[in-house]
Amino acid sequence: MSTSGTRFTEIDWAGRPVRIEYRRIDAPEGAAPQPTLVFLHEGLGSVSMWRDFPDRLCAALGCAGLVYSRPGYGQSTPKPAGERWQPDFMHRQAREVLPAVLDAVGVQAPYTLFGHSDGGSIALLHAAMFPERVTALVVAAPHLFVEDLSIASITDARTAYATTDLRDRLGKHHADPDSAFRGWNDIWLDPAFRDWTIEAEVATVRGPVLAVQGVDDQYGTMAQIDRIAALRPPGSTTLLKLPDCGHSPHRDQRETLIGRVGDFMHRALSPIT
Numbered sequence: 001m002s003t004s005g006t007r008f009t010e011i012d013w014a015g016r017p018v019r020i021e022y023r024r025i026d027a028p029e030g031a032a033p034q035p036t037l038v039f040l041h042e043g044l045g046s047v048s049m050w051r052d053f054p055d056r057l058c059a060a061l062g063c064a065g066l067v068y069s070r071p072g073y074g075q076s077t078p079k080p081a082g083e084r085w086q087p088d089f090m091h092r093q094a095r096e097v098l099p100a101v102l103d104a105v106g107v108q109a110p111y112t113l114f115g116h117s118d119g120g121s122i123a124l125l126h127a128a129m130f131p132e133r134v135t136a137l138v139v140a141a142p143h144l145f146v147e148d149l150s151i152a153s154i155t156d157a158r159t160a161y162a163t164t165d166l167r168d169r170l171g172k173h174h175a176d177p178d179s180a181f182r183g184w185n186d187i188w189l190d191p192a193f194r195d196w197t198i199e200a201e202v203a204t205v206r207g208p209v210l211a212v213q214g215v216d217d218q219y220g221t222m223a224q225i226d227r228i229a230a231l232r233p234p235g236s237t238t239l240l241k242l243p244d245c246g247h248s249p250h251r252d253q254r255e256t257l258i259g260r261v262g263d264f265m266h267r268a269l270s271p272i273t
Contacts, residue, residue: 006022006075011104013097014096017077018076022047022069022101023047025058027058035111036064037058037063037111038065038107038114039116041070041117042116045116047069053251060259070093072176072179073174073183078175086192095126114139116139117247121144123137125201135207136265136269137207137209140248140250142225143220144202208264209232210237210240215245226239
């Protein structure tokens, strides 16, 4: 996959330098000023694995965008081989890494967020931690708690990594595919992670939320986004349940998703645009 336009910056994370791969997307010429849309990838994602979806969405919205690979993914600094992530790994990404990346590349608040899977959970956590910075957010296939379906599918992924060409395919997007896969897979299958939940944090998110789930998602059920709506004030959460769609709505139902995100952002940002 092409990494045209990819740049690198360095952040300090927990006292050590970490290289971050990122890509900026310019707003269309003549577009009215809008918050930058920051994309947060899934548990095996990276800058290149988004393909052209961020560009297409930003063009439709008329806004600038930022795509980056979290530490351990893409061309960012890999996870040290002996390091195991802990159950608070998404909290740390939301509280420590994302603010450092935004500062390093010069994205100023307010901004909007688009998070997929683990990235959706990180987006919700960041919005809860920094409510004054996030204007609105879209979360696709987010996780609020651990489901049996998720564990079963992630267990199947571990088998596929050991027995199929999955490692080679991930190697097209990650400098160290073992770093990306083990960082995600090992913590999700750790018994200590079984009771993980971010429901308390989601209940405090202030801004409007569009929560998206595919009917055929193999990693989560509708209970995830239904819970977002149940935890938040009436009218503050818009649910989008997509048929013929698995875990990646931006691939399986791209055009529908772009249209619905456009409608949502127009309503969410109209007071400030």
